[in-house]
Amino acid sequence: MASGIERAKEALGGAVPPPWIVRAAFRARAAIGALHARMVPGFSLVLERTFGMVDTKALYCAVDLRIPDLLARGPLTSTQIAAASGADPDAVERLLRFLVMRGFFKHRRGAYANNAATDRLREDHPYSFRDWVLFFGSEWNARIWNEMPSRVRTGRPAAETALGMPFFQYLSEENPDAGRAFAGAMASGSRLQGILFGETIGLEDVRHLCDIGGGSGSVLAHLLALHPQMHGTVLDLPSLEADARVVFEDAGVAERATFVGGDFFDAVPGGCDLYVLFAVVHDWDDERCALILSNIRRVMAPGGRIMVIEAVIPPHDSEHFLKTTDMLMLVLGDGGRERTDSEFAALWTRAGLRLANRTMLPSTFEVFELVPAG
Ligand SMILES: C[S@@+](CC[C@H](N)C(=O)[O-])C[C@H]1O[C@@H](n2cnc3c(N)ncnc32)[C@H](O)[C@@H]1O
Known part of the structure; x- marks a missing residue:
């Protein structure tokens, strides 16, 4: 198996820079973004931003036609792509012209090839982002976004209005x-x-790690493969159990991994010395986050820790991707939100926890290490 750092390089598609360099690069990009926005008259900016949906749908079309998979074997003309995917040649050529303009695919001497971004849309890429495109461009996701105005006006959960039930129940x-x-x-x-x-x-000193809301287990499988001394449990909704078992088997860690199907608002597995929550807290309001965290606090092993992995909304008005994902939180769930530093601090207090440590990952997500207060 590749070492952790080799996997990190492979996963990021290059070197793993320290967080301060990533933050500086984000700030520079945000400044260029602000300048880019100010370089056109107001009505142009309105038009450009209103067309944002075109990116979502054009990427969805390319993935739906499996164009990144077709190009995995080498460059093709749009006519060849259309023939292989059974699509309209003129539409494929125009779709690719648009996507090349937006930074996707390479276009040389009349043929198209994958670039670093579209390579990530191949189904067989070990770190593929294809499922993000399929989720975001789906018909059911569009129905949820159609309810955004009613969410903003009334506060009623958009996903529930669109789907007739809470988001995670629908899934x-x-x-x-x-x-x-x-x-x-x-x-x-x-x-x-x-x-x-x-x-x-x-x-190295963790005996049993529990990934709360750990989905189909890919994070746990990776951590167990890195640490042979460790056992692990994923708690998530029962519908994900079969997929998680395949992930554990494929990673060769099935003997040390358990999937518990359950509801983290009712109870969580007890006795673990480390509980991790990757991108779970941002799905819920403070009351429900405090319930999940208190459920953990009550049953964790003595001396145990909780690590919440989330990004923090910065205190400035310039561009930051978290303000965009906050819009997703606004529509997907009931009370989900990205948080500022002071909002996180209030949440830890409400859950009876104390911040013991804080570490920034190269992705600029923070690991909040929490222990019972007092
Ligand atoms: C935003 S996803 C994050 C998944 C995973 N931690 C990751 O980073 O990929 C939130 C997870 O919480 C799970 N979840 C939602 N409601 C739950 C509940 N009541 N009890 C247990 N898990 C739940 C979802 O199924 C989903 O896997």
């Missing part, structure tokens, strides 16, 4: 295909976070 009980697409999308991001977490945080 686990009503539409298993959507559930699989969403879990796959989450795994694309968490596979990277899990690798960076495993490289950054020392886990």
Whole structure:
């Protein structure tokens, strides 16, 4: 198996820079973004931003036609792509012209090839982001976004209005295909976070790690493979159990990994010395986050720790991707939100926890290490 750092390089597609360099690069990019926005008259900016949906749908089309998979074997003309995918040649050429303009695919001497971004849209890429595109461009996700105005006006959960039931219930009980697409999308991001977490945080003394809301288990599988002394448990909705078992088997860690299907608002597995929550806290309001965290606090092993892995909304007005994902939190769940530093601090207090340590991953996500207060 590749070492952790080799996997991190492979997963990121290059070197793993220290967090301060990544933050500086983000700040520079935000400044260029602000300048870019000011360089056009107001109405142009309105038009450009209103067309944002075109990116979502054009990428979805390319993935739906499996263009990144077709190009894995080498460059093709749009006519060849259209023939291989059974699509309209003129539409494929125009779709690719648009996507090349947006930074996707390479176009040379009349043929198209994958670039670093579209390579990540191949189904067989070990760190594929294909499921994100399929989730975001799906018909059921579009229905949720259609309810954004009613969410902002009334405060009623948009997903529940659109789908007729809470978002996670829809995924686990009503539409298993959507559930699989969403879990796959989450795994694309968490596979990277899990690798960076495993490289950054020392886990040598952990006996039993529990990944709360750990989805189909890709983070746990990676951490168990890195640490042969460790056992692990994923707690998530029962519908993800079969997928998690495959992930554990594939990673060769099935003997040390357990999946518990359950509801983290009711109870969590007890006695573990480390509980991790990757991108779970941002799905819920403070009251429900405090319930999950208090459920853990009550049953964790003496001397145990909780690590919450989330990014923090910075206190400035310039561009930051978290303000965009906050819009996703606004529509997906009931009370989900990205948080500022002071909002996180209030949450820890409410859950009876104390911040013992804080570490930034190269992704600029923070690992908040929490212990029982007092
Ligand atoms: C945003 S996803 C994050 C998944 C994973 N930690 C990751 O980073 O990819 C939230 C997870 O919480 C799970 N979840 C939602 N409601 C739950 C509940 N009541 N009890 C247990 N798990 C739940 C979902 O199934 C999903 O896997």
